[in-house]
Amino acid sequence: MGVNDSSETGVSGGQIALLGILLVAILWRVVISLDGKITFWESLCSGIPLILLGWVLFGYCYRHTRGLKGWIISNYIYQGIAICLVVVNSYVLIYYGMRWYRLLAVEAYLPLDFIFRDIRYITLVTFYCSVIWSAKYVKKMHEEYISRAKRKTVQQLMSPNLHHRSTKLSEMELADIVMDERTLIVIIGLTFLWRIFISLDYEISIWESLISGIAVILLGWIVFAHLYFLFSKQRNWLDLLKVYHATALGVIAMNLYTLVYYGMRWYRLAGSEEAFVPWDFLFRDVRYFILVMFYCASLVLSTFLKRAYVEYTILSTGKP
Template sequence: MIGYVKMDKRESIFKLVTDERILILIVGIAILWRCVLSSDETISFWECVCSGITLFIMGWLLFAYMYSTSRKQTDWPVTTKIYQGIAASLLVLNIYVVIYYGMRWFRLLHEEVYIPLDFVFCDIRYLMFLLCYCSVLWTARYLKAMRDKYRLLIKEEPKSHAMSMKESVLWVTMHERTLTVIVIAAILWRVAISLDHTITFRESAISCVILLLLGWFLFGYVCALSVKARRKIELTRVIQGIAAGLMAINIYAIFYYGMSWYVLILGMGDVSGTYVPFDLLFRDIRYIMLVIFYCTAIVLSKFLDKAYTDYTVPINKSANLND
């Protein structure tokens, strides 16, 4: 009896924190919070600490939930992979947040874009990451429904068929080995351009194009998948939530490079593109972590596609079929 009460309490809390109205309220409070902080165009140490703790709590609790749930038994195996994919993506973002706020709190990071405009970029980053976490939180509600309410009816692997040129290119692009090569290439690229402690406009443009290609290609693929999977309501909602999180990170990347180029074009700040070591190190870390995030999200999208192709039935219906 006590076990059922605890379970009901957990379910109630879960439904509460994943409710759309609560998530909208959280985002609204975050916007007001950042507006108040930035009213004097400065962000104090304690204000930075409060913002960091908020993201820490959301990010690591979400990661813990996704990872722990992925270890539970389910009748639809691909949902376990989806949980693992989301957990891996969250882990990358969480590590990035830890590195950023750690460098901020220990005063190792001096300038990100241009000191008089850094407070604007801090607001954008905070809101976009919070929006990403809220999107994942909203997704968790429907992903749980997929795991609990459906089962895979046919467990045999479907017979392979000849892939078209488009399918072949997509398969190669999204293969794990290709993604590994992309991550290694990104690391080598950042090491090469950072040796002289200077990043030129051309080098910045190349880095930006690579991120935009990865981010918006993935966003477009996920959106197209949500259209194909519209008959599976819960799966569609999961895909839409992940797409919203991707869009938030993509907007963050666009704002960063947009503001950097704006400063460079107008000749504000250090137009030579020369940075102190820790500032340059953080730029390299940010770029590499974003590339890794996109690559893990690409792997996640493959699991979503697998869920779309799986033939499933409600658990109560499958029980009747077995009878």
């Protein structure tokens, strides 16, 4: 009873801490946006903590890809989270580097650019909070799996067929992961070719922006729907369910950011012609490519989570 109470208190305390981080971020952006502009030092105070948080989280996840022993799937899950972090962290570095060197002019819609930057900042903080949340429960998943595996050791020795079924299943799931990764590589390749094609004339028309935006918006919500479908079928492992919820939260945050960006962008393109600004033009391509890579990395992560559930089910019931 005492252990359970302690665990629940830890969970509640962790959730309160994450909500506190998000609330501080919101209040900070409200305060610096009251005058309708964001100064250089305010941008520094916003960007440096965000960059540090992102790379500290990456270091934590990367360490666990090597440090956890006994169940390789937990290492794969941490690898999936680390890949998502590398993608988002790279975007944050590129954005703030260009912003601090005054290489960006207009991102979405000039009169409301500072509001868009606020939305993006809160989106990124929400994503990092979701990573903190998920990373905690991946470790709990690992500990529970190892605990069950130790209890099942004698049964596996007495029933070799159980180990055989588990091995075959692992081989099958690994083949599925390879196929998924090949599909995602094709998606990333097509994205790269598409952005090169529409950028050849140094101008992105409204119909090109519509095609790009609708495609990435659909991809984002397909990823969320896929995660929702998986965790709706896998509710009997609470720690895994919480990892799914955290992953879905991160995807939703990115989806809302994408919707806001393209909504403002299309409004601007529909209302007037825009001048060619080389760095803005390049940054839009980089942002698009990073969004696609993030969604693809999230799909790979969902594959690892699915495999974790299947192996946990075999361990618990002896049935594939």
